[in-house]
Amino acid sequence: MSLWQHQRLRLNSLKSFLSLFLVGAFLSLALTACTGGRESSSTSGKKQNIDLTLVSFAVTRDAYKAIIPKFVKKWKQEQGQNVTFKQSYGGSGSQTRAVIDGLQADIVHLALALDTEKIEKAGLIQPGWEKEIPNNAVASKSVAALVTREGNPKGIKTWADLDKDGVKLITADPKTSGVARWNFLALWNSAIKTGGDEVKATEFVSKVYNNVPILTKDAREATDAFFKQGQADALINYENEIVLAQEKGLKVNYVIPDVNISIDNPVAVVDKNVDKHGNREVAEAFVKYLFTPEAQLEFAKVGFRPVDENVAKTKEFADKYPPVKTLATVQELGGWDAMQEKFFNDGALFDQIQAKKR
Known part of the structure; x- marks a missing residue:
C-alpha cells in the first residue's frame, strides 16, 4: 500500500469516527430535551x-x-x-x-x-x-348524639329512656366499628355519672342492647338503617354523622345528652x-x-x-357545637386497654350481653 493510500484510509476512519460522535451527541441532546423534567427530577433525587x-x-x-x-x-x-x-x-x-x-x-x-x-x-x-x-x-372529635323519629312518639329524651320496653334502637357493632365502642361507653358512662355502680351500669346497658334489633357494620350503615330503611325508634351515632345528614337535607330530630363522652x-x-x-x-x-x-x-x-x-x-361553629355539661374522656374511665379488656375482648361484657339476648 502506498503512503498516499495509507493516509487516505486514516482520514476516512477519522471522518467516520467524527460522524458517529456527532450523531451520538445529537441523540443524547434530543433524549435530554424529551425527558426534560424527569431528568432533572432524577438528578435532584426528588x-x-x-x-x-x-x-x-x-x-x-x-x-x-x-x-x-x-x-x-x-x-x-x-x-x-x-x-x-x-x-x-x-x-x-x-x-x-x-x-x-x-x-x-x-x-x-x-x-x-x-x-x-x-x-x-x-x-x-x-x-x-x-x-x-x-x-x-x-x-x-365528636360526641354521641341521640336521634329520634319526628315528633318523638316514644318520648326518648335521655340515655335512660333507651332501656324501656317497646323501644327499639339502632347502633353499630362494637366488634367492627369504633363508633359503636364509643356508643357503648357513652351508655356505660351515663349510668355511672348519674349515680349507678357497675352492677347498675351492667344491668342498664344489657337492657339497652336487648332493644337493638340489628347491629350494623359501621356508623354509616347505622344511619342508613335508621333513615333510609326506617328501622327502630332511636339511633345512637356521632354528632358529626347527624350534622352531615342535616346538611344533605334530611330533617333530623336529635339531642346531645348532657352526660356524654368525648369521641377522639x-x-x-x-x-x-x-x-x-x-x-x-x-x-x-x-x-x-x-x-x-x-x-x-x-x-x-x-x-x-x-x-x-x-x-x-x-x-x-360555636353556635353549631354548644358545650356539653358533663363530658367524660376514655382516660377518666381507665383508658382503652382497660376498656377493651373489660368490654370488647372475646368473652368480655359485650359478648356476654349478646349471648343473653332474648
Whole structure:
C-alpha cells in the first residue's frame, strides 16, 4: 500500500469516527430535551409523582373530599410534586385488621386510639406516634348524639329512656366499628355519672342492647338503617354523622345528652409502609396539614367539633357545637386497654350481653 493510500484510509476512519460522535451527541441532546423534567427530577433525587394511601373510618369520607384536593394543590405549588391519593373508608375495627393484614396504608385516621395501638403492636407504627403529632394526634372529635323519629312518639329524651320496653334502637357493632365502642361507653358512662355502680351500669346497658334489633357494620350503615330503611325508634351515632345528614337535607330530630363522652379520633403515619414506599415527607406533611385552620374548617363543616381553638370560637361553629355539661374522656374511665379488656375482648361484657339476648 502506498503512503498516499495509507493516509487516505486514516482520514476516512477519522471522518467516520467524527460522524458517529456527532450523531451520538445529537441523540443524547434530543433524549435530554424529551425527558426534560424527569431528568432533572432524577438528578435532584426528588420524585415528580407520589402516591399516598389513606385508610380512615367511614364517616370522615366527606371531610376528605374537600381536604385532599386542597392539600394536593398546596403541595404542588410549594414542592412541585404531584400527589395522588388512594383512599379506603370503612368501620374502624375492620380497617385496622385490613392494615395489619397487609393493606398498604401510609396514613391511618381511625375512630379510637385503641385501633391505632393495635397497628403499633403489629410493628407497623413506631411507639410514641401520638407525641410526634399536634394535639396528641387527635385530628377530629365528636360526641354521641341521640336521634329520634319526628315528633318523638316514644318520648326518648335521655340515655335512660333507651332501656324501656317497646323501644327499639339502632347502633353499630362494637366488634367492627369504633363508633359503636364509643356508643357503648357513652351508655356505660351515663349510668355511672348519674349515680349507678357497675352492677347498675351492667344491668342498664344489657337492657339497652336487648332493644337493638340489628347491629350494623359501621356508623354509616347505622344511619342508613335508621333513615333510609326506617328501622327502630332511636339511633345512637356521632354528632358529626347527624350534622352531615342535616346538611344533605334530611330533617333530623336529635339531642346531645348532657352526660356524654368525648369521641377522639387520632391520625398516624404508618412508619413501616412510608419507609418502604419512600413517601414519608409528604405523608408527615399531610398529617400536619390536618391540624391547620384550613383543614379543621372542612372537618367542622361536615359535623366534627374543631380541634383548632380559633375555628371552634367562630360564631358559626360555636353556635353549631354548644358545650356539653358533663363530658367524660376514655382516660377518666381507665383508658382503652382497660376498656377493651373489660368490654370488647372475646368473652368480655359485650359478648356476654349478646349471648343473653332474648
